[in-house]
Amino acid sequence: xxxxxxxxxxxxxxxxxxxxxxxxxxxxxxxxxxxxxxxxxxxxxxxxxxxxxxxxxxxxxxxxxxxxxxxxxxxxx
Numbered sequence: 630x631x632x633x634x635x636x637x638x639x640x641x642x643x644x645x646x647x648x649x650x651x652x653x654x655x656x657x658x659x660x661x662x663x664x665x666x667x668x669x670x671x672x673x674x675x676x677x678x679x680x681x682x683x684x685x686x687x688x689x690x691x692x693x694x695x696x697x698x699x700x701x702x703x704x705x706x
Contacts, residue, residue: 633670633685640664640674640683650676 646664654660664672671691674683697703
């Protein structure tokens, strides 16, 4: 079984994925973008550095993160 790396050094290596950003983001490019990978994992990158690194989350980890943000379990940000 292979383990998903936690990050990659350049999101450019993720060719063929569609990057999305929240509808709540502003034109100041002050947000993160996500992309669903063919493996089902989610990649997250800084919208100001589209060629920079990306964090990679398993489907379960991403689901837990989004749930915790939505219900306030992570506390104030």
